Amino acid sequence: MELKPTLSLYTVSPPIWLLAGILLFFAWRWSIRHHKVSSNGEPPLVPYLIPWLGHGFSLINDINGFVEWVRSSFPSSGAVTVQVAGRHLYLIFDAKLASQIYRRSDNFLFDPFNLMVFRTTGGTKNDLEIAQNGARLVKTDPNVVVDGTHFMHGFHIMTKNHLSGEFLEELTRRFIETLCKEIDRNFPISKNGKPEWRTMDLCHLIKSLWTHASIEALMGTNIYTFWPEIDDWIWEFDSTFPMIIAQYPSLLFPKPYKVREEGIRKLIDWERMAREAEEEGKIKSDDPNRLWDPYWGHAYSREASKFYAKFGVSERGRAGNKMGIIWGIAANAIPVAMQVINQTVLNPTTLEELHSEISRCQTGPLSLDMGKVTTQPKLKSMFLEALRWATASPSPRVVREDCEIGGYRFKSNSMVMIPARILQLEPATWEIPGNEQSKPDLFWPERFLDGDQEHEAHRVDENIEAEANHIAGAPSSPEELKPRRVQVEPISGPKSKDIQRRILSLRPFGGGTTICSGRHFATNEILGGLATLLLRLEIEVIDEELIKHGVPQPDLRKQGGLFPDRPLMVRVRRRMS
Ligand code: HEM
Numbered sequence: 001m002e003l004k005p006t007l008s009l010y011t012v013s014p015p016i017w018l019l020a021g022i023l024l025f026f027a028w029r030w031s032i033r034h035h036k037v038s039s040n041g042e043p044p045l046v047p048y049l050i051p052w053l054g055h056g057f058s059l060i061n062d063i064n065g066f067v068e069w070v071r072s073s074f075p076s077s078g079a080v081t082v083q084v085a086g087r088h089l090y091l092i093f094d095a096k097l098a099s100q101i102y103r104r105s106d107n108f109l110f111d112p113f114n115l116m117v118f119r120t121t122g123g124t125k126n127d128l129e130i131a132q133n134g135a136r137l138v139k140t141d142p143n144v145v146v147d148g149t150h151f152m153h154g155f156h157i158m159t160k161n162h163l164s165g166e167f168l169e170e171l172t173r174r175f176i177e178t179l180c181k182e183i184d185r186n187f188p189i190s191k192n193g194k195p196e197w198r199t200m201d202l203c204h205l206i207k208s209l210w211t212h213a214s215i216e217a218l219m220g221t222n223i224y225t226f227w228p229e230i231d232d233w234i235w236e237f238d239s240t241f242p243m244i245i246a247q248y249p250s251l252l253f254p255k256p257y258k259v260r261e262e263g264i265r266k267l268i269d270w271e272r273m274a275r276e277a278e279e280e281g282k283i284k285s286d287d288p289n290r291l292w293d294p295y296w297g298h299a300y301s302r303e304a305s306k307f308y309a310k311f312g313v314s315e316r317g318r319a320g321n322k323m324g325i326i327w328g329i330a331a332n333a334i335p336v337a338m339q340v341i342n343q344t345v346l347n348p349t350t351l352e353e354l355h356s357e358i359s360r361c362q363t364g365p366l367s368l369d370m371g372k373v374t375t376q377p378k379l380k381s382m383f384l385e386a387l388r389w390a391t392a393s394p395s396p397r398v399v400r401e402d403c404e405i406g407g408y409r410f411k412s413n414s415m416v417m418i419p420a421r422i423l424q425l426e427p428a429t430w431e432i433p434g435n436e437q438s439k440p441d442l443f444w445p446e447r448f449l450d451g452d453q454e455h456e457a458h459r460v461d462e463n464i465e466a467e468a469n470h471i472a473g474a475p476s477s478p479e480e481l482k483p484r485r486v487q488v489e490p491i492s493g494p495k496s497k498d499i500q501r502r503i504l505s506l507r508p509f510g511g512g513t514t515i516c517s518g519r520h521f522a523t524n525e526i527l528g529g530l531a532t533l534l535l536r537l538e539i540e541v542i543d544e545e546l547i548k549h550g551v552p553q554p555d556l557r558k559q560g561g562l563f564p565d566r567p568l569m570v571r572v573r574r575r576m577s
């Protein structure tokens with residue numbers, strides 16, 4: 001008799017059970033998402049069903065989709081906590097909080113990811129120990145002798161120095177020169193009569209031109225004598241390397257590892273040949289400021305190899321590092337270049353306006369003043385808008401010690417991710433009331449017409465503070481690693497809250513000590529490249545093909561720069577000057 005109530009529960013038909021379960025789940029979710037913080041002070045937890053693993057699978061499977069889903073479930077939280085494979089991952093949705101995290105680079109660490117890249121690009125056990133020396137980690141391997149040589153930070157300073165000033169100018173010059181050469185080779189100036197129209201996929205054309213020009217600018221010309229396939233190899237690596245990062249077993253998935261090993265082998269050869277050329281006196285070795293030669297390519301390639309070798313990193317580890325750099329350059333900047341070109345050829349008014357800006361920068365029939373190109377208001381605004389609209393940079397960090405920022409507790413050894421694309425598409429930040437075009441899911445070429453002085457000044461300011469914090473807490477701080485005080489233009493005048501939020505919310509290049517050192521080259525490569533292309537070629541979209549394939553959209557399966565997801569068929573011919 002007493003059992004009756006229980007029994008009656010069991011006799012209820014299954015659909016009602018299911019309904020009750022679903023209701024309970026939503027009630028639970030509702031109660032959680034309306035808590036501003038979890039009971040222990042961490043950002044509110046995203047409910048999950050699978051113990052331990054939590055949302056790990058969704059995150060690996062479709063990072064952009066997952067993050068968007070979380071944001072839509074927690075539209076007013078500045079941060080949330082996600083359970084991923086036994087650890088907490090904090091997703092940061094508030095631009096100010098993101099900036100605070102970037103500034104605290106002593107406690108929100110990037111080095112664990114540097115080490116991961118070091119390992120996955122082929123570094124040996126010994127290389128990893130070298131890299132741990134002076135690295136900022138939650139826990140350093142007790143077997144590693146920390147002697148204050150600051151390998152990782154030193155490399156980062158070296159990188160920064162070799163991608164600015166005269167080094168940057170040389171890299172840009174080589175890039176543009178090669179791009180011109182490649183365009184002229186593919187579309188020769190016809191001596192008799194009109195140049196012919198040719199039909200092709202613009203995405204494919206841009207990819208191959210830009211890949212070749214950036215690899216030659218960085219790695220020199222000799223590499224093509226024994227590895228002409230490198231331009232295709234890099235995109236094969238791009239599509240398979242994420243599987244190595246996700247630790248797919250090589251026995252079941254041999255291809256990514258095969259592609260990687262090919263790259264390492266060829267890049268070891270590349271370095272050997274450059275060293276030989278130096279020994280044989282084919283190139284002068286005594287001038288550390290030598291900017292470019294056919295064997296080492298750009299000074300940055302050479303000095304990076306020498307820096308690694310000086311610290312005892314193996315040939316294999318050095319080749320792996322080169323592979324990472326070539327990949328970073330190709331996989332991020334080329335999709336953004338394609339974005340800008342896509343918008344230009346699909347919008348006749350934009351094309352016309354850009355042409356008039358470009359003609360203002362011309363120094364001859366086919367030559368340009370690069371400094372002028374990258375400061376033209378329309379071109380610059382297009383570039384920033386492309387970064388906003390079609391990059392998805394994750395900015396991962398690991399929390400070193402428990403701390404409290406912006407009203408949240410962040411626990412030691414948890415991970416942080418600042419999903420930049422969410423900040424870049426937030427209506428509250430970007431939409432201007434009464435202006436339809438300003439809706440953040442639309443590409444609006446004029447969005448940044450007031451320039452980016454403030455963006456850059458803020459980045460530099462953030463970087464200085466991050467460097468100071470980073471070094472202040474290090475075991476010992478050698479003099480050459482003390483951050484150089486950069487003269488920052490003060491952000492002029494008071495800024496409205498809206499503008500401030502916009503400044504903080506454009507995050508394609510990350511921030512803090514590890515802010516992308518290649519961002520100035522990327523600007524030149526993308527805008528200089530666009531201007532070069534438009535001066536030399538006429539490009540017309542084929543409407544029937546556009547209807548057939550549909551307008552290409554940014555491919556959201558990727559991180560970093562998002563390449564179009566389908567071909568864009570065009571007619572191309574040499575411009576008659
Ligand atoms: C539009 C194109 C590019 C995008 C969107 C991009 C994005 C990024 C991001 C998100 C980071 C990590 C920042 C962080 O989480 O703090 C980064 C780092 C880096 N990027 Fe880029 N990047 C681009 C182009 C380039 C180019 C062309 C180069 C080389 C010439 C380059 C070289 C680097 C280097 C060396 C780092 C590591 C920074 C350091 O630790 O010193 N990037 N980039």
Ligand SMILES: *[C@@H]1O[C@H](CO)[C@@H](O)[C@H](O)[C@H]1NC(C)=O
Nearest residue numbers: 339342343346552553554564
């Ligand atoms: C290309 O431009 C069109 C027109 O502005 C836009 O609708 C489309 O989303 C763009 N595609 C990419 C990949 O940027």
